[in-house]
Amino acid sequence: MAQTVRVRLVDDLDGSEAQEKVSFTFDGKPREIELSHENAAKFRQLMQPYMEASRPAKADNIATKGAPAPVLTQAQQREEGGAIRAWCEKHHLPVNKLGRIPAMTRKAWEQETRHGDRSLLDQLLTKAGIDPSLPGDKPEPDKVVPIKGRVSVEDHLERLARTVGKLSDPQETRLRAASEGSGTATAKDAADRSSYEALVRRGCMQREAEDTYSITEVGRTWVRLHEPALTA
Incomplete structure (x- = not known):
């Protein structure tokens, strides 16, 4: 008995039927996604202002930039932001509870959690007046020692309080x-x-x-x- 197999493309964004494949490159990473005509139009409309304001990139610039993290959805961004703030709290680092996370803090989180590299974390701790050599993940305020040329315990607490x-x-x-x-x-x-x-x-x-x-x-x-x- 002859059989007919019908392949149905599914929209990767919302699970509806997809009609086209959209290819793009972000931060040097080629990406593609199956979308319905409606979602593909929304994507192109969203990208239009950035395309108009941008310029062609040189191939050597793309090759030397490495491979940064892929584009995150809003839910993923919120989840990552919560993870970074929890990491800052764990290490007693000051960070705004809302709003943008400093680029250096984000980079230090990535290096320490993904690669075990504490170099940037130690820099942030020192800048905040916390001795990086102290044991434990979350030093209590009375264990925050003043570092020569840095800030006192009182100044450190004031800095944390002002971020509230x-x-x-x-x-x-x-x-x-x-x-x-x-x-x-x-x-x-x-x-x-x-x-x-x-x-x-x-x-x-x-x-x-x-x-x-x-x-x-x-x-x-x-x-x-x-x-x-x-x-x-």
Whole structure:
């Protein structure tokens, strides 16, 4: 019995039926993707401003640039950003909780996690006033030693506190209450928990147990730096 085999191309982006293959090169890496006409048109429309503003690249420039990481989706970018920020927290390095991650920090993360090369990490630690030779992945504030010609422990804590930025009113209220009280707090409802978890992500508090949190030295420093000005 004769059989007919029908090959159906699938859109690599959303799983719908694909009608064409789009080829492109990014950072020296040739890529191709199967897309529907609609998604292919969106891709070309997205690339159009960059194509108009760009210029032809020399072959030797492409060959000598190596092979950087491929283009990431937004979800992959968020996941990678979270991994880098967790890595910074692990090493007690200052990093903004939101927004762009410095290129040097990203490169240090890649070298240390993917290749075991700590050279850039040690540079960042030294710049932040942390002795790279200290054991452990996350030195406590009292173990952050001043390095000659660098910054003191107090300056280092202030630098970390300044990266926290502005807190929401509920977050600030709860942080000040912990600072003025015993230093610990218990989440009694969802609103409490949301604020405390946000403070944990910003490095101002840490979770001790379920619904139990304690203020960090960074959090105390933030409160000190944001004391309301006295008026006459």
